[in-house]
Amino acid sequence: MEIIVIVVLAVVLAGAALFFYQRQRSGQLQNRFGPEYDHAVEESGDKRTAERDLRGRERRVSKLDVQPLSGETAERYRAEWNTVQAGFVDEPGQAVEDADRLVLRMMREAGYPVDEFDQRVSDISVDHPEVAEHYRAAHRVAVARDRGEADTEELRQAVTAYRQLVDALLTDHDNTKEQA
Numbered sequence: 729m730e731i732i733v734i735v736v737l738a739v740v741l742a743g744a745a746l747f748f749y750q751r752q753r754s755g756q757l758q759n760r761f762g763p764e765y766d767h768a769v770e771e772s773g774d775k776r777t778a779e780r781d782l783r784g785r786e787r788r789v790s791k792l793d794v795q796p797l798s799g800e801t802a803e804r805y806r807a808e809w810n811t812v813q814a815g816f817v818d819e820p821g822q823a824v825e826d827a828d829r830l831v832l833r834m835m836r837e838a839g840y841p842v843d844e845f846d847q848r849v850s851d852i853s854v855d856h857p858e859v860a861e862h863y864r865a866a867h868r869v870a871v872a873r874d875r876g877e878a879d880t881e882e883l884r885q886a887v888t889a890y891r892q893l894v895d896a897l898l899t900d901h902d903n904t905k906e907q908a
Contacts, residue, residue, distance in 0.1 A: 764857035786887035789854040794839040809894050820883040821873050827890035828870045833899045856896040862889040
């Protein structure tokens with residue numbers, strides 16, 4: 729009888745330890761990914777599946793050679809971004825297209841694979857979860873623009889959203905410079 733109590737107690741303690749461990753891991757993912765965690769849960773419809781996806785993103789990106797943009801490159805992209813923003817006044821649709829292409833080039837140069845949009849968002853969400861939804865929103869408008877379905881306000885919002893991603897990629901460079 730005493731052995732049964734010990735075994736039951738051990739099983740209960742192991743279950744409690746597992747529960748708290750999983751809860752801690754969930755909390756860490758929520759803290760790391762912020763709103764992207766919520767998006768992943770909503771997208772998958774299941775917390776466990778979403779967390780598996782987010783951990784998979786972390787593993788994938790850890791194998792990539794993602795580096796901050798070099799000083800000269802960052803300055804060149806900063807100047808290009810200023811040109812894109814200035815171009816919005818005369819050609820809002822073209823500014824969105826230019827912003828999309830600029831972000832693609834910046835990501836490629838930083839070391840992110842850029843073949844497929846969904847993968848780009850997943851990859852960038854590991855280092856910059858706060859901009860993933862901005863990137864999705866901007867891309868939706870860029871696609872609508874290609875079909876002739878985006879109005880000027882939507883185009884303005886897209887450029888603003890792209891700016892979030894450009895700033896994040898340039899901030900990587902700025903943070904590296906400060907640490908040196």
